[in-house]
Amino acid sequence: MAFGKNLALFLSAAGVALLAIAFLPSFNPFWSSWRKGRQVAEMVVLNATIYTSDASLPFAAAMAVRDGRILGIGNYSTIQGFIGDGTHKLNLNGKVVLPGFIDSHVHLIFGGLQLMRVKVGGIRNKEDFVSKVEEAVKEKSPGQWILGGGWNIDLWGGGYPEASWLDGISPQNPVWLSRMDGHMGVANSLALKIAGITRDTLDPVGGAITKNSNGEPNGLLVDSAMKLVLSKIPEVSVDETRAALFLANRHALLHGVTAMVDMGRFFPGASVEDSWQDLSEVYEWADSLGKMMARVYLFFPMATWSQLAELIREKGRRLSQWIYLGGVKAFADGSLGSNSALFHEPYEDDPSNNGIQIVDIDWLANATLHSDKSGLQVAIHAIGDKANDMVLDMYRSVISVNGVRDRRFRIEHAQHLLPSTASRFGQETVIPSVQPDHMLDDAGAAEKKIGTKRALEGSYIFQSLLDGGAPLAFGSDWPVTDINPLRAIKTAIYRKPPGWDHAWIPTERISLDDALKAHTISAAHACFLDQELGSLSPGKYADFVVLPANSWAEFAQNPSDFVSATYVNGKQAYPF
Numbered sequence: 001m002a003f004g005k006n007l008a009l010f011l012s013a014a015g016v017a018l019l020a021i022a023f024l025p026s027f028n029p030f031w032s033s034w035r036k037g038r039q040v041a042e043m044v045v046l047n048a049t050i051y052t053s054d055a056s057l058p059f060a061a062a063m064a065v066r067d068g069r070i071l072g073i074g075n076y077s078t079i080q081g082f083i084g085d086g087t088h089k090l091n092l093n094g095k096v097v098l099p100g101f102i103d104s105h106v107h108l109i110f111g112g113l114q115l116m117r118v119k120v121g122g123i124r125n126k127e128d129f130v131s132k133v134e135e136a137v138k139e140k141s142p143g144q145w146i147l148g149g150g151w152n153i154d155l156w157g158g159g160y161p162e163a164s165w166l167d168g169i170s171p172q173n174p175v176w177l178s179r180m181d182g183h184m185g186v187a188n189s190l191a192l193k194i195a196g197i198t199r200d201t202l203d204p205v206g207g208a209i210t211k212n213s214n215g216e217p218n219g220l221l222v223d224s225a226m227k228l229v230l231s232k233i234p235e236v237s238v239d240e241t242r243a244a245l246f247l248a249n250r251h252a253l254l255h256g257v258t259a260m261v262d263m264g265r266f267f268p269g270a271s272v273e274d275s276w277q278d279l280s281e282v283y284e285w286a287d288s289l290g291k292m293m294a295r296v297y298l299f300f301p302m303a304t305w306s307q308l309a310e311l312i313r314e315k316g317r318r319l320s321q322w323i324y325l326g327g328v329k330a331f332a333d334g335s336l337g338s339n340s341a342l343f344h345e346p347y348e349d350d351p352s353n354n355g356i357q358i359v360d361i362d363w364l365a366n367a368t369l370h371s372d373k374s375g376l377q378v379a380i381h382a383i384g385d386k387a388n389d390m391v392l393d394m395y396r397s398v399i400s401v402n403g404v405r406d407r408r409f410r411i412e413h414a415q416h417l418l419p420s421t422a423s424r425f426g427q428e429t430v431i432p433s434v435q436p437d438h439m440l441d442d443a444g445a446a447e448k449k450i451g452t453k454r455a456l457e458g459s460y461i462f463q464s465l466l467d468g469g470a471p472l473a474f475g476s477d478w479p480v481t482d483i484n485p486l487r488a489i490k491t492a493i494y495r496k497p498p499g500w501d502h503a504w505i506p507t508e509r510i511s512l513d514d515a516l517k518a519h520t521i522s523a524a525h526a527c528f529l530d531q532e533l534g535s536l537s538p539g540k541y542a543d544f545v546v547l548p549a550n551s552w553a554e555f556a557q558n559p560s561d562f563v564s565a566t567y568v569n570g571k572q573a574y575p576f
């Protein structure tokens with residue numbers, strides 16, 4: 001006791017002496033340089049169960065943050081030296097911390113706009129579908145468009161929605177409601193009329209106008225045929241788009257997502273200008289006002305590759321810590337739900353149809369060659385087995401011309417593969433950018449559409465992709481499925497759609513560790529941000545989430561699908 005008291009006295013005397021020296025910086029050059037070199041943390045996380053996604057230190061208990069970046073991470077003694085008088089201490093009492101999630105594939109502004117529109121996602125019958133639209137009509141004046149989407153007929157088990165469902169309730173307002181995958185939509189008769197679609201209109205290349213038995217268009221438009229209606233919808237105002245960004249960002253932070261790869265507002269047939277307008281009018285505008293809340297890595301339509309190459313030459317890839325110019329995206333095929341994903345063999349439920357090749361392969365190869373030569377990252381949407389093989393072959397030929405380099409070609413979705421194709425991703429270092437939660441919608445339908453053998457051998461074969469050495473990256477495709485990385489991780493490790501008592505293709509379940517990596521460090525790798533993000537490592541941004549679980553064992557046994565808090569740059573971003 002006495003010794004302790006003496007020690008305390010001695011320490012405080014020493015402290016006063018040191019303080020005196022510290023206030024005379026010229027007196028002792030060694031001391032002043034030491035003070036300058038000592039980094040005092042703005043905040044430290046203490047007593048946490050930190051999963052780092054960094055193989056050199058998989059778990060840690062404490063982390064120090066300054067200027068938005070991680071100063072040090074390890075145990076208490078690793079970070080103790082960073083604690084100063086002003087350091088904020090966040091004691092988490094053992095709670096689990098993960099790196100902020102990176103969503104590898106979203107349509108951010110489109111998702112934000114959908115949050116403001118008619119929501120027909122999750123609807124389970126025709127009556128509810130119709131009454132949702134009816135409610136929306138009441139709030140509009142005649143002539144205004146009723147827009148929305150998210151419908152999925154598998155949920156109501158009946159036929160496709162048709163113009164006739166909507167004509168009675170919306171005679172004076174044109175209606176356009178896209179299917180959840182955005183590759184198909186239903187218009188009412190007024191919208192068809194405005195679009196000039198009649199019984200004589202031919203299917204455009206890369207699309208289909210569905211007709212009833214009398215040869216009249218029934219309201220359903222697939223892929224590029226959607227453009228006929230989309231081109232008539234008045235442009236969304238800049239104010240609406242900006243509001244959509246803020247809503248979308250809050251929605252992402254609520255689910256622990258701190259960085260997103262934005263594939264743009266475009267769907268096949270939509271305007272390529274949207275992505276460019278969003279860059280200048282929305283993202284750069286928000287950034288200039290300090291209003292960005294999450295980081296974005298942007299892809300642009302491949303047709304505009306030279307514009308992007310030019311911009312990057314001028315400004316670099318990193319516009320700020322919030323906005324990164326990524327690369328270019330194109331489509332090879334459509335979607336399974338719309339029977340437009342491209343397969344080697346025909347659809348089981350549609351024997352004359354192999355799907356739709358959305359793009360001219362020679363154009364795609366040439367545009368990829370030039371984009372790649374300019375140093376742009378290339379991402380191509382491919383869902384069916386034939387589309388995936390076609391894109392992999394095309395990538396191989398581009399590499400043989402342009403030479404080997406770290407280019408990180410991506411295939412978006414890679415959903416249905418020939419079993420022999422899985423290993424090509426690893427061998428050829430092509431990134432499969434996949435969306436586990438699409439499985440929740442497809443597990444029931446895939447066998448009907450492509451037959452049991454094909455469905456069970458090649459659908460969402462994540463473990464096979466990992467076995468082949470593929471750098472698997474996870475995303476949501478929001479608003480096609482909701483942004484929710486923790487739910488996607490659960491889906492990937494259990495493969496159990498709601499209401500199922502068994503896993504769908506149990507051999508393709510992956511480990512929790514692999515699933516977490518796919519939503520953090522591998523997702524960062526997939527967008528060239530692995531030096532900045534994706535793991536909790538010294539020097540990287542302090543973007544992290546806190547989970548409700550009190551221990552790793554608790555989390556691993558039953559992963560929650562929500563976060564308690566989200567931090568960006570070491571600052572609490574959610575709860576708002």
Ligand SMILES: *[C@@H]1O[C@H](CO)[C@@H](O)[C@H](O)[C@H]1NC(C)=O
Binds near residue numbers: 078
């Ligand atoms: C803290 O971490 C350091 C560096 O890894 C290690 O040397 C030390 O033994 C650890 N201390 C405790 C108490 O675990």
Ligand SMILES: *[C@@H]1O[C@H](CO)[C@@H](O)[C@H](O)[C@H]1NC(C)=O
Binds near residue numbers: 047091092093094
């Ligand atoms: C760390 O958290 C555990 C679990 O809640 C708690 O028992 C312990 O007292 C905490 N330690 C410190 C130093 O806060």
Ligand SMILES: *[C@@H]1O[C@H](CO)[C@@H](O)[C@H](O)[C@H]1NC(C)=O
Binds near residue numbers: 363366367370
């Ligand atoms: C390939 O792309 C380049 C650059 O856009 C263009 O100049 C050229 O005409 C294209 N070649 C073919 C065969 O389409």
